[in-house]
Amino acid sequence: MFEGQERLLISNDWITIILLIVLLLIAIVKYLFNERFSKLFSLVYSEKYYSDYSKTNPLIINPFHTIFFFVSIFSISLLIYYYFDIFKPQYIDYSSIFFLKIFISVILYVFLRVLIGIFLGVIFEKQNEQKYFTFLKISNLSLFSIYLFPLLILISYTALSFHKSIFFLGLFFLTILMITRYYSMIKNSKINFNSLFYLFLYLCALEITPFIVVYKLFVI
Numbered sequence: 001m002f003e004g005q006e007r008l009l010i011s012n013d014w015i016t017i018i019l020l021i022v023l024l025l026i027a028i029v030k031y032l033f034n035e036r037f038s039k040l041f042s043l044v045y046s047e048k049y050y051s052d053y054s055k056t057n058p059l060i061i062n063p064f065h066t067i068f069f070f071v072s073i074f075s076i077s078l079l080i081y082y083y084f085d086i087f088k089p090q091y092i093d094y095s096s097i098f099f100l101k102i103f104i105s106v107i108l109y110v111f112l113r114v115l116i117g118i119f120l121g122v123i124f125e126k127q128n129e130q131k132y133f134t135f136l137k138i139s140n141l142s143l144f145s146i147y148l149f150p151l152l153i154l155i156s157y158t159a160l161s162f163h164k165s166i167f168f169l170g171l172f173f174l175t176i177l178m179i180t181r182y183y184s185m186i187k188n189s190k191i192n193f194n195s196l197f198y199l200f201l202y203l204c205a206l207e208i209t210p211f212i213v214v215y216k217l218f219v220i
Contacts, residue, residue, distance in 0.1 A: 012095065012156075014095075014096045014099070015078070015156055016156070018074055018078060018099075019078075019149075019152065019153060019156060021074060022071055022074050022075060022149060022152075023149075025067055025068075025070055025071045025074075026071060026146070026149070028067060029064060029067040029068060029071070032063065032064075032067075033063075033064050036053065036064060039052060039053075040139070040142060040143055040146070041143070041146075043139065043140065043143050044143070044177070049139060050135075050136065050139070053135075053139075054132065054135060059131060059132075059135050060131065060134055060135060060138065065138050065142075068138070068141075068142040068145065069110075069138075071142070071145050071146075071149075072141050072142065072144070072145040073103065073106055073107060073110070074103075075145045075148045075149055075152060076106055076145070076148070077099065077102045077103040077106050078099070078152050079148060079151075079152065080102050080106070081095075081098065081099045081102050082152070082155050082163075082167065083167070084098070084102075086155075086163050086164055086167055087164075114134070117130050117133075117134060118130070140178075143177075144174065144177065144178060147173075147174060147177065148170075148174060151166070151167075151170035151171075151174070154166050154170070155167060155170075
């Protein structure tokens, strides 16, 4: 007689749901803002997008950025989840709950970054420059999330043996894109300091501090 053995199956249907949500959000933003959506891709080779939309009112909190905010949050959270799933699977117990923790952490990071940005803008008396810098960052993050989406689909629906290769290859190209855009963003940010030290201090406080805080909370 064969004894029945318990078999635990972990469904990843929730990943498909998230990808469908992201795809739906992208479709909505393309339908509602087709011209702006198309011009967003010009950031790869041109700065014209900045000049075309830097005078938009409101500059930061508008429907275009709001939709892309959720696209970016979902995409980045899923990328981080796949990093742990591929390289640190021992940290994942209940996959959907683990993803939810990552999702909340990413939102917390964005929230802290905005607060610190406002605070630094007041301290250095550069509120307008900080607002413009935030616009640049949101624009580049939106572009990044668009290119990230196909990578997430490839990882989700290819054989497990290819996951590491796809992850590294995709991350390599995305990193080059991010570094290139970040350099351009600093160049166009209009945030001028009399000392490189203050510029370095400003960027470290703005970019690194929220990451450290969220990382400590996440690890603990």
